[in-house]
Amino acid sequence: MPELPEAETIARALHSALAGRTVRAVSLRRRDFLKTGSLRRLHGLVGRRLVAVSRRGKSVVFDFAGRRLVLQLGMSGRVQLARPGRQPPPHTHLVLALAGRWEVRCANTRRIAAGAHVLAGGQAGPLAALGPDADVIGSDEFVGRLAGRTAPVKAALMNQAIVAGVGNIYSDEALFRAALRPTRRLFRISRAALLRLHSALRAVLAEAIAAGGSTLNDSTPYAGALGELGYFTLSHRVYGRYGQPCLDCGTTLRRAAIGGRTSTYCPRCQR
Structure with missing residues (x-):
């Protein structure tokens, strides 16, 4: 995790x-x-x-x-x-x-x-x-590494050779903020939307670092080096909330399997 x-x-x-x-x-x-x-x-x-x-x-x-x-x-x-x-x-x-x-x-x-x-x-x-770290990559390089690919945007975000450091949690959260459905193929996403995703990803990661990461209620919950918990879990908008109402529009959140991982998204807010 x-x-x-x-x-x-x-x-x-x-x-x-x-x-x-x-x-x-x-x-x-x-x-x-x-x-x-x-x-x-x-x-x-x-x-x-x-x-x-x-x-x-x-x-x-x-x-x-x-x-x-x-x-x-x-x-x-x-x-x-x-x-x-x-x-x-x-x-x-x-x-x-x-x-x-x-x-x-x-x-x-x-x-x-x-x-x-x-x-x-x-x-x-x-x-x-590894590709460039997701918290420092510039907007032009981010767009250049993703634009035009046939892969779903979620799969590309989790590909460590393209952008390093992003997994299931923060790709879900960034895609929600950017209003992009995780199954969207990259060649169908505009440059403006990719720039929006870049900003959303950088913001999500910065907020998560400030909160000490995310501690989940699972079999191997994350803890920091001194045993401290991560409180960004309280800010999750979609990750781990499948079947619950979207916090923005109230629509029931759905999930999709992408690249062997399960992604949660809002079918109304994310296109």
Whole structure:
């Protein structure tokens, strides 16, 4: 579930607490969680200073002196900042112990599109396949990347090679604000409508980041690095509201399957 706002919230909290600290120990508890790099390279993080924690797409990026760790959160990834001695959450696959008695605990229940990549400093690894981040992409580039395609607009928004960081939640919310039906083919959408979508997407993401992301009532609810909940859920207009009345016009919200995901929309407000 974690998308751009959730990953951004996690990265900011980790950077604030840990930047400048040195890695004291590394524990890999599930070997197949390490997708790129050897165990030797992973344990080579010990003794290195953490320079910065940032986000790219839906991934959290740890930049050390001469090394980089990319953590793909996938469908159910959680990153917890905790004190040693406390019991790690279930399905914790990687633990980094840092100076100051802090531990970064990386847990993932489903492990779909999730894992850790240990790279040489500055290498992109899996990040090289990503398009521009959705919260910073300019309007002209956004239109250029989407216009004329045959894919439904919802599928294109969730294609990380086109625009990075957007998943099911924020594509639904942005499309509602832009009054665009998720099944609309891109070649049938005008430049003006795509510009409207760009503005809506940027606004939704900014508001979601400010609210700490979205914590859903599901089997793997999102929580920030310090256990805090995301309150943008309270601002959802369509996501998770299938069968309920549209908050703008009262029409019953419908859903459609697009690219293997379920999208909720208003048949009256979105065309």
